Amino acid sequence: MIDIFDNFYKGKRVLITGHTGFKGSWLSIWLNELGAEVIGVAKDPFSDRDNFVLSRIGKKIKADLRADIRDGEKMKKIFCEYKPDIVFHLAAQPLVRLSYDIPVETYETNVMGTINIMEAIRVTQSVKVAVMITTDKCYENQEQIWGYRENEPMGGYDPYSSSKGCCELAISSWRRSFFNPKDYLQHGKSLASVRAGNVIGGGDWAIDRIIPDCIRAIENELPIDIRSPHSIRPWQHVLEPLSGYMLLAQKMWNAPTEYCEGWNFGPRMESVTPVWDVASKVIKYYGKGGLRDLSDPNALHEAKLLMLDITKAKIKLGWEPRMNIDQCIELVVDWYKKYKTVDSVYELCIDEINKYLSY
Numbered sequence: 001m002i003d004i005f006d007n008f009y010k011g012k013r014v015l016i017t018g019h020t021g022f023k024g025s026w027l028s029i030w031l032n033e034l035g036a037e038v039i040g041v042a043k044d045p046f047s048d049r050d051n052f053v054l055s056r057i058g059k060k061i062k063a064d065l066r067a068d069i070r071d072g073e074k075m076k077k078i079f080c081e082y083k084p085d086i087v088f089h090l091a092a093q094p095l096v097r098l099s100y101d102i103p104v105e106t107y108e109t110n111v112m113g114t115i116n117i118m119e120a121i122r123v124t125q126s127v128k129v130a131v132m133i134t135t136d137k138c139y140e141n142q143e144q145i146w147g148y149r150e151n152e153p154m155g156g157y158d159p160y161s162s163s164k165g166c167c168e169l170a171i172s173s174w175r176r177s178f179f180n181p182k183d184y185l186q187h188g189k190s191l192a193s194v195r196a197g198n199v200i201g202g203g204d205w206a207i208d209r210i211i212p213d214c215i216r217a218i219e220n221e222l223p224i225d226i227r228s229p230h231s232i233r234p235w236q237h238v239l240e241p242l243s244g245y246m247l248l249a250q251k252m253w254n255a256p257t258e259y260c261e262g263w264n265f266g267p268r269m270e271s272v273t274p275v276w277d278v279a280s281k282v283i284k285y286y287g288k289g290g291l292r293d294l295s296d297p298n299a300l301h302e303a304k305l306l307m308l309d310i311t312k313a314k315i316k317l318g319w320e321p322r323m324n325i326d327q328c329i330e331l332v333v334d335w336y337k338k339y340k341t342v343d344s345v346y347e348l349c350i351d352e353i354n355k356y357l358s359y
Contacts, residue, residue: 051203197234202335
């Protein structure tokens with residue numbers, strides 16, 4: 001059940017940057033179950049309760065490496081040693097509010113880090129496919145009421161969003177300059193970028209994210225403080241975009257010049273909902289908790305409305321989200337209700353992947 005890719009990943013060497021992170025840990029688990037040889041490159045996990053730590057996925061994969069993507073020479077050495085077939089680049093400074101505190105580091109990590117990975121790909125003959133993960137916040141956000149399409153302008157108000165817009169420009173430049181599909185027979189590489197919505201799921205404990213904030217408050221029997229109750233986001237379970245990334249990589253492998261471009265992976269329209277509603281659903285499925293509105297008119301700027309148009313992924317890839325917002329939140333909460341008591345968090349994750357694929 002867990003393999004919807006027709007045995008494609010079995011035996012493939014897959015390098016994941018940021019594998020100790022929230023999305024990276026889930027991707028590592030799924031690929032490991034599919035029989036891929038996973039090489040993880042990342043800094044230390046955020047906390048000892050992260051999904052990466054509790055699932056012990058680092059002990060199951062081929063290589064669990066600690067390195068900083070800002071070190072370009074180190075990246076080239078790792079690529080040279082492990083000779084990956086496929087690369088998923090997830091490593092980043094991923095937080096909007098933190099980017100106001102560390103704007104330079106945010107740019108160094110997100111922009112130059114991405115360029116370092118592309119340069120490592122460029123000098124590593126084994127790499128055939130690279131999927132570069134950015135964010136829905138890479139678009140110049142006009143607070144419009146319709147979703148952004150892949151060909152719309154890049155931008156970003158805050159340093160995080162702006163850095164991701166810069167990433168997309170760099171990826172586009174490297175694709176045209178060094179990985180041009182017209183010259184595929186010379187370089188042999190296919191490079192794409194992917195943009196997902198607000199990704200939620202078990203094992204995320206990052207600061208200033210709604211699900212970890214909710215769970216921390218509930219576990220400590222405190223009210224859930226909501227900073228931007230009316231902000232509307234495209235909420236999706238972490239497994240939704242990961243399934244899209246993995247499907248895209250498979251398509252790129254089989255038809256390398258047809259899919260090397262930008263792609264949106266977002267939820268159904270009904271899942272584009274306010275923060276307050278999401279927190280209310282967490283309380284519903286957890287069975288306890290309360291909300292407190294702490295909105296501040298003088299708070300740091302964050303977009304109030306952001307949506308993605310996923311028509312292209314539906315039509316060209318045959319991908320679409322499996323879950324509605326209630327199924328998504330229920331599955332998210334299920335992990336947080338069980339992680340302290342189950343015998344194996346790794347098996348809990350496998351169960352959740354199978355449940356996701358049953359929808």
